[in-house]
Amino acid sequence: MTDATERTVTSRWLNRDRVSVLLIGLGCVALLLGGSLLYPGFLKPGYILQQLQIAAFLGIIATGAMLVILLGEIDLSVPWTITGTAIVVISASGSSNPLVASLAIPLGLCLGIAVGLLNAIGVAVFRVPAMVWTLAVNAMLLGAAVFYTGNSRPNGEVPWLATQAATGRTFGIPNAFLVWLVVAAITVWVLKRTVYGNYLYALGNSRRAVFLAGARVRLVMVATFVLAGVFSSFGAILLLGYTNQAYQGMGDPYLMPVISAVVIGGTSIQGGRGNYIGTFAGAIFITLLSSILSVMQMPPAAREMIFGAIILVMLLVHGLTNKKEGV
Amino acid sequence: MMTWLRQNARETIAALALAILFAGYIAIHPRGFSTYVVTIWSNQGTLLGLAAIAQFFVVLVKGIDLSVGSIIALTNVMGSFLLNGSPTSIALGMAVVLTVGVACGLVNGIAVVYGGVQPIVTTLATGGIFGGIALLLRPTPGGSIDETMSDALTYAVAGIPVSAVILVIVLVILLVLLRRTAVGLGLYAIGSSEQSAYMTGLRVNRLKLVAYGSSGFVAALAGTYVSMVTLTGDPNIAPSYTLNSIAAVVLGGVALSGGVGSPLGAVIGALILKTISSLMFFSGVPPLAQPFFEGLILATAIALGALGVFQVRSRLELYR
Numbered sequence: 001m002t003d004a005t006e007r008t009v010t011s012r013w014l015n016r017d018r019v020s021v022l023l024i025g026l027g028c029v030a031l032l033l034g035g036s037l038l039y040p041g042f043l044k045p046g047y048i049l050q051q052l053q054i055a056a057f058l059g060i061i062a063t064g065a066m067l068v069i070l071l072g073e074i075d076l077s078v079p080w081t082i083t084g085t086a087i088v089v090i091s092a093s094g095s096s097n098p099l100v101a102s103l104a105i106p107l108g109l110c111l112g113i114a115v116g117l118l119n120a121i122g123v124a125v126f127r128v129p130a131m132v133w134t135l136a137v138n139a140m141l142l143g144a145a146v147f148y149t150g151n152s153r154p155n156g157e158v159p160w161l162a163t164q165a166a167t168g169r170t171f172g173i174p175n176a177f178l179v180w181l182v183v184a185a186i187t188v189w190v191l192k193r194t195v196y197g198n199y200l201y202a203l204g205n206s207r208r209a210v211f212l213a214g215a216r217v218r219l220v221m222v223a224t225f226v227l228a229g230v231f232s233s234f235g236a237i238l239l240l241g242y243t244n245q246a247y248q249g250m251g252d253p254y255l256m257p258v259i260s261a262v263v264i265g266g267t268s269i270q271g272g273r274g275n276y277i278g279t280f281a282g283a284i285f286i287t288l289l290s291s292i293l294s295v296m297q298m299p300p301a302a303r304e305m306i307f308g309a310i311i312l313v314m315l316l317v318h319g320l321t322n323k324k325e326g327v
Numbered sequence: 328m329m330t331w332l333r334q335n336a337r338e339t340i341a342a343l344a345l346a347i348l349f350a351g352y353i354a355i356h357p358r359g360f361s362t363y364v365v366t367i368w369s370n371q372g373t374l375l376g377l378a379a380i381a382q383f384f385v386v387l388v389k390g391i392d393l394s395v396g397s398i399i400a401l402t403n404v405m406g407s408f409l410l411n412g413s414p415t416s417i418a419l420g421m422a423v424v425l426t427v428g429v430a431c432g433l434v435n436g437i438a439v440v441y442g443g444v445q446p447i448v449t450t451l452a453t454g455g456i457f458g459g460i461a462l463l464l465r466p467t468p469g470g471s472i473d474e475t476m477s478d479a480l481t482y483a484v485a486g487i488p489v490s491a492v493i494l495v496i497v498l499v500i501l502l503v504l505l506r507r508t509a510v511g512l513g514l515y516a517i518g519s520s521e522q523s524a525y526m527t528g529l530r531v532n533r534l535k536l537v538a539y540g541s542s543g544f545v546a547a548l549a550g551t552y553v554s555m556v557t558l559t560g561d562p563n564i565a566p567s568y569t570l571n572s573i574a575a576v577v578l579g580g581v582a583l584s585g586g587v588g589s590p591l592g593a594v595i596g597a598l599i600l601k602t603i604s605s606l607m608f609f610s611g612v613p614p615l616a617q618p619f620f621e622g623l624i625l626a627t628a629i630a631l632g633a634l635g636v637f638q639v640r641s642r643l644e645l646y647r
Contacts, residue, residue, distance in 0.1 A: 144619050260452075263448050299462075299463070301459045301460075301463040311455070312438065315444040315449065316444060318444070319444040
């Protein structure tokens with residue numbers, strides 16, 4: 001009997017969420033230590049703060065992706081939502097009309113809302129598989145962006161607020177990271193303490209049960225896709241402040257890292273399981289990994305391979321622990 | 328006849344759409360219906376068609392393969408090293424390329440079946456690895472392919488494009504294997520209900536490996552055929568093939584939830600996609616606006632295919 005009790009206690013303490021956060025934490029430490037062997041500068045606070053600043057962009061975008069994945073769907077329209085937002089913001093901010101210029105950032109967020117609604121219409125109303133529908137939406141956004149900018153780099157101004165939020169520092173801590181912390185705190189609260197958060201997890205587990213329980217399934221789905229669009233746009237505005245320019249394809253390198261950050265953070269790609277701390281740690285891990293690989297001057301090809309291999313290993317560890325738990 | 332049509336409604340509708348689009352394409356094309364035009368169309372269609380069949384195998388067993396494009400790119404790059412020289416060395420090279428394709432597919436399969444990782448994230452990661460190897464082998468497009476072989480496989484004989492013949496042969500073989508053998512029917516069974524298949528005594532794990540391996544094999548065929556058409560090895564073709572292969576299977580009536588559809592449907596879907604983009608090219612729409620309309624047509628086509636949701640008797644049927 002003691003044995004059985006003990007086992008449940010250990011399995012409760014070492015549950016899936018904790019294992020993934022622990023794993024990623026160890027991974028981050030290993031990366032930093034390994035990096036510091038190559039370059040002593042890696043353990044300096046300056047470097048770490050800079051990495052946290054860059055991780056914030058990824059992390060905020062990953063927040064939206066995580067909500068959609070918790071729902072059991074996926075959003076592949078992230079890349080051109082990012083690019084589209086950056087183009088809208090930079091062009092509006094450079095407009096000669098002062099009203100439009102002052103509304104640049106809200107306009108960018110509106111684009112995110114619009115994309116989210118479009119995604120939601122296909123997935124929640126027409127019941128098209130999210131993987132295909134969001135892909136088509138991504139293609140349309142790409143087309144619209146190409147048509148609008150005419151293959152040249154969009155001109156305009158980056159709003160002062162975006163630059164401040166992305167590159168400024170408060171008491172030595174990057175503003176972007178502080179913004180991310182606020183987003184994280186709100187997300188954790190929403191997921192754990194609100195009706196919406198509970199429905200989200202429930203929908204990821206059994207849509208049918210939630211529907212039979214009388215919840216407004218469509219409303220929750222639409223809200224989730226809209227939130228995802230807003231987070232993508234929000235991240236894009238920060239990214240715009242950081243890069244100080246908008247260009248076609250600026251969102252393309254974000255799709256895979258965003259999904260990777262969410263899934264290595266322990267969120268099940270089938271939905272219904274996962275916590276935000278994992279995604280938070282996942283975004284930092286992915287950022288550190290790509291930073292170290294680029295400092296080591298790996299050719300992009302090798303970088304891609306190592307990236308893929310590490311993600312696969314982490315997923316295998318997850319998969320095998322799940323099998324043991326009998327999930 | 329009517330029963331057959333009803334049973335294959337998805338394929339039939341897709342084929343009708345394809346016929347209309349193709350007629351439009353021929354009508355709009357400045358050179359009209361000629362062997363040249365049809366051969367180009369058929370070659371392009373065969374490339375995506377094979378990619379769609381590769382995707383189909385994984386989708387059939389309830390998976391999704393985001394590494395199809397990377398396997399095509401990898402085998403294409405390997406082909407640009409190996410498919411040259413004496414007939415023996417070409418044959419040997421071909422065998423190596425196809426083996427690599429099967430191996431890539433099996434890596435995916437093993438991670439999914441024995442590693443317990445979801446197909447979508449497995450193939451996301453392995454896609455990076457395969458694509459990385461392709462980029463390491465050949466950082467920029469290049470290499471050479473035996474031109475006699477390429478000519479023989481990409482031109483037309485007696486007005487019929489060789490690529491179309493290849494595609495039809497592949498399709499017939501696959502249709503027979505899928506509908507008339509225990510393994511083929513087993514794959515459909517797993518896609519419909521893995522638990523029932525397991526209870527019936529099917530070797531679910533092995534059959535899944537067969538599906539992933541076949542997917543890799545067909546992807547390698549696609550990669551080889553890319554080499555034949557383009558005469559180079561290009562490591563950067565992966566993303567467009569992956570995304571279009573998924574869109575193609577959906578357009579062709581293959582259910583992403585598994586167990587429904589046929590390779591014929593996948594190929595029809597691929598041809599529809601190819602025809603739409605060719606149609607755009609000659610349609611007089613300003614070039615910069617073309618990507619937008621391509622996306623719009625794709626979205627509309629998919630949404631039309633999903634109109635069935637408005638016919639369900641109880642909304643409960645929508646949620647599974």
